[in-house]
Structure formats: structure tokens, C-alpha cells
Amino acid sequence: MSLARSLKDGLQFHAQVIKSGFTPTVFTSNQLIHLYSKNGLIREAYRLFDEMPERNVYSWNTVINAYIKAQNLSNAQNLFDAVPEKDSVTYNSLISGYANRDGFEDRAVRLFLQMQNDCDGVRRDEFTLTTMLNLTAKLSALSWGQQLHSFMLKTANDLSGFAVSSLIDMYSKSGSFPDAWTVFERGSSSAVDLVSKNAMVAACCREGKLDLAQNLFWSKHQMNDSVSWNTMIAGFAQNGQEEKAIEMFKCMAVEGFSWNEHSFASVLSAFSSLKALKMGKEIHSWVVKKGIDSNPFISSGIVDLYSKCGNMNYAEFVYLKMKVENSFAVTSMIVGYAAEGNMAEARRLFDSLADKNSVVWTAMISGYVKTQQSDDAFELFRQFMERDARDYDALLFINLLGACTTQAIVDPGKQIHAYIMKVGIEIDEKVVTAVVDMYCKCGSIGYAERIFQNLASRDLILHNVMIAGYAHHGYEYEALQLFEEMVKRGLQPDAVTFVAILSACRHSGLVEVGENYFSSMTEDYSILPERDHYACMIDLYGRANQLEKATVFMDKIPMELDAIILGTFINACKMNRNVKLANDAEEKLLKIEGDNGARYVQLAGAYASEGRWDEMGRIMKKMRGKELRKHTGCSWLQVGNRRHTFISNDRSHSETEAVHAMLDCLIQELVASIHDEEELSQ
């Protein structure tokens, strides 16, 4: 009897066996079961197994693996339970099945614990250990990984390529890069194993150490395979070096390696980041031709490309062709719709998802934040807090806190802060900074200060936020003191720090102090002043009634005067009631920003303050016909959970009549009391 190599041979062979009435040997049947399983013919594989008059442990293992391959873990488990004599392969197969299935990881662990204690007394071998390492890497369970590692050392199972590469991967994915490196160094003391090298290159990329990754990649580069290339392409793409990723992608083909799903997925993400629609489209057509456009990584990559390029029609078209729900593609589209302000479409997609991960929630809520629909953002966040799952995206909190900050509403900010503490999220530096910033900008400088002072480590950005917070609240002394402390601790201030410091000075009229810091900035810290610093200085002089100094200062600014600087200067003129200088600056400003309605309003305001109604009328006339899309300034009141916003002459509130009746009442009382006082003084 000959060995069946292809499926066709196998089927022919099987038919002959049945016709001839022979009973194949157990060995031959096992081979056939494996062949059927490899070709996805699970029913045929099982029938053959079922009809075997006698079976050995190979038969059981093969058919169990057939079910695992077909994703049918319950049948695999039933067969596992029925195996008369299990060996390590029986255990390893099912452990691997559970380890790779989301939500069933605990069963893998239980089987691992049971295998050596069970009546079967099956020994854990290298297969068991590498599978378990894979699982702990997936769960980022460093302490389990370490225990497995020491077990491997004890049983001398730590030296093969399988062991070394799994260990590198485990340490890297558990956030312990130095240990990964140690394992790699020790493992490659004799001969370098390619898979281990690839795992180490990937670990370097994960860590952002791209130079190290490249050195490794090019050392012994004769042995590189397509995985090595894909690793580098992905590494560049994930670390913001899209051009290099594309270069490697091209180079890979030149070197004779063919592109696969991994290569396409990575280069697609590079093109998306660059919004390179044309090149992206080429990849699109290429993958369609190759027939791999149904791969979920590829198809969602294409959806992401079109979404990032603002082509939502194409994105929808590609998404509709996908047969299964894909939260990654939906996230891309939500972000895409949010970017064009179409939150209704974004919400439709969000609601269409049966299974929402934290990234989708973050995208949707952040979309509301970005389109300034903060009521919707907070409402959705309330629903987010009520769900059972406990996974988070730090970006969600940063964006929501940002919404509180721009609206200066502290209560929702406090709720977010409380929620962060309640669920015990590992406090990310960026999140803490956002919390401090929120309290600063919402007027709760005391809270901000307390959090700031209790932090063990404080970086530059946090200091900048706190100094700016003090400055905005008129605590110039605290701002300057914190600056000095920061410098004493060895933190180098940056351009942002000086904006905050100069702001502190201008708010309290500390002209000389401000001048000193301004020159110290360049002389002591080699930071070139930017637009904001110049504007700060002009404002500083303006507020201190030193318009002449402002004018002299402005003449020395070595960059082109832009709207911010001129606007600030006009404000300074306004404060010093100097219409002549304002006029000159106005001409310059209108040349730069003739279309910006806000500037006209600012100018008109400057003249109105002077009582120059004719001038104001002139400006208003110039304004007419231009598109004036100034954001309307509004006032708001928080009553209970609702915030009520008002603009001037606003009668849209549902209780506007009652509000105005009350207002009339108050005005009358005010007028009456003024009359009383006048009568008294006479």
C-alpha cells in the first residue's frame, strides 16, 4: 500500500481500500485522517476514525487535532475525555487549542496543572512549555512566564530554538525587554536561530529601539526569511517611520521574497498614516488580484486607508463586502466620519456593532468631544461606565478630560477622576497630566496642586501644566517658585515652560522679571523665542501701560508678524487707548487675514472701547460680504446635571419667558435701589 501524499491520491487510495474489502492498518488510517483534516474535511476525518475497528493513541490525537483545527473545541474536549491512554501530545494539543481561543485561556491553565498530577501522569515536555509561554505572553502574565522559565532551566528545556524564541517573545510582550535580550544573548552563543533572531528584532521594534532592530536584522542577513522582512516593515510602520517601512517593503521584493498578508497589512497601515491614497489604492488592487482581500487584517486596513483619506464612500463599500463584523474597520470609519463632523453616521456604525471593544468606545466618545458635542460624549461615557467589561484606553480619559478643560466644567471632570481611581486603572503619566490640567483650567487649582504634590515622579510636561495653572490663577509667585524648583531638580525647561512663565509675569505686571526670563530663555537654555513668547511680551508691556516698549519690542521681532502678534498688539493699543497705532497695525493685520471675521470683530471692539463709533462702522462695513464665521461666545449655567447655554439675544431656551420675567424683576429691584440711594444722597 502506497503512502497518500495529495488529497486526490488519498481519496483514490481510500476508494480502492473500500472496493477491495481490505481493512487498512491503523497506521494507514491515521495518515488518511490527517490528510482529510489538513484539507478541511473534518466529517470525513471523523467518519474514518469512527469506523476504525481498533485505534491507537495516534488515532485519537490526530482526530482531536482535526477538531481543534476546525475550531470545534467542545468535540475535541469530548474526545479528549474518552481517550483511554493519553500521552503528552493529547494534552499539548488541547492546551494549545484553549490557549489560542479568546476566553478559554483558564482551561489551558487548568489542563497544564492537571496533566502531571492526573492519574495519567503525563510529563510536561518542551511542547507543553512553549505553548504555555505563548499563553503567558498573550496574557502579559510576567510572573507565570518567569516560573515557566525556571522550570525550563531545571529540566534543561531552555536551549532549543523553540524555547529561546518563545522566551524572548514572552519577556518582550510582558514588558521585560532586558530579560528578552539576556535570553537571546545566551541562546545565540553557539549558533543563531533565525526564529529567535526574528523574535528579538520584533522585541526591539516593540520597544521603539529601531536602530538596534536594524543592526540585528542586517547581521547574518543571509539567513533572513520573509518573516524577518515583515518584522522590519511592521516595526517602521508602527514607530512613525512610514517611508522606511515602504522602502523595506519594496526592498523585500527586490531581494526575492514574495509579499504575503503580513507585508500588505503593514504597508497598508504606512500608506494610511501618510494618507497616500494613490499608493494605497495600488495595494488595494494588488490584494484583490491575489485574492487575499478577504483577510480581516487586509480588508480593515483598506477601510482604514479610505477613512483616513476622507473617502468614506469607498470605506463603506469595502466594509459592506466584509462578511463578518469587524470592530477595527468600524473604528476607522467612526474616526473618519467624526473627522468630517458626521456624527450621525458614526453613531449608526457604533450602534451596529454587537461586540464593542474599548477602542470603539474611545473612538465614538472622542468623536463627540472633537465635534464639541460634549453632552453626547458624557452621556455615552455614562453608558461606558455601566458595562461589565473592564478594559480601558487611556486616550478616552485624556479626551474626556480635555472636553472638561475646554468647557471649564469641573463636575464631569471630577467624575472621570473618581472613576479612574475607583476602577484602579494603572495611572498613566499622560492621564495624570490631563487630570491636573483639567483641575487647573476648571478653576480648582487646589485639587491640581494636591495631586501634583503627591506624585512620585513629575516630568517636564506635568510641570508645564502646573506652572501654567498657577499663572492663570494669578499665583505668579507659586509659578515662578515652581519653575526654580524644577530647574534645581535638573529638569530642562522647554519653550512651553517659558510661555507659562511669561504668562505669569504678564498677568501680574512683572515687567522686569518677564524681561529677565525672556532673555534667560535664549541665553541660559538656548531656546529660540516663538510667536507665543513674543505675543506674551507685547501683552506684558501693554498691560503695564508701556505701549512704547511694546512698539520697540515689536520692531525687533526677527520673524514675520502674524495675526497672533498683531492681534495682541492691537489689544495692547486698545488697553492704552491709542487709535493711531491700532490703525497701523490694523492695516497690516487685514492684509494677512482679510478673510478672518474674528479679526474684524476684534478691531471693531478696539475702536468701540475708544468710543470711535465711526471707525467701528468703517470696520463693520469692510466686514460685510466676507464670510464671518466667528464662534459665538456663550455663557452657561449648570443646574443639576444639565448645562444651559446662552448667547446674546438668545430666546431659544424652553423656559425663556420665565427667565426673562425673573430678569425683569431683578432689573426693577436694581433700578429701585439705585433710586433710593440717589434720594438718600440728595
Added chain:
DNA sequence: GAAAATCCGT
């Protein structure tokens, strides 16, 4: 003589 494990893509 046969069965199980490692690295790369949202």
C-alpha cells in the same frame, strides 16, 4: 513509519 510547540499584520 504517524500526532502537538516558536517569530511578522489593525
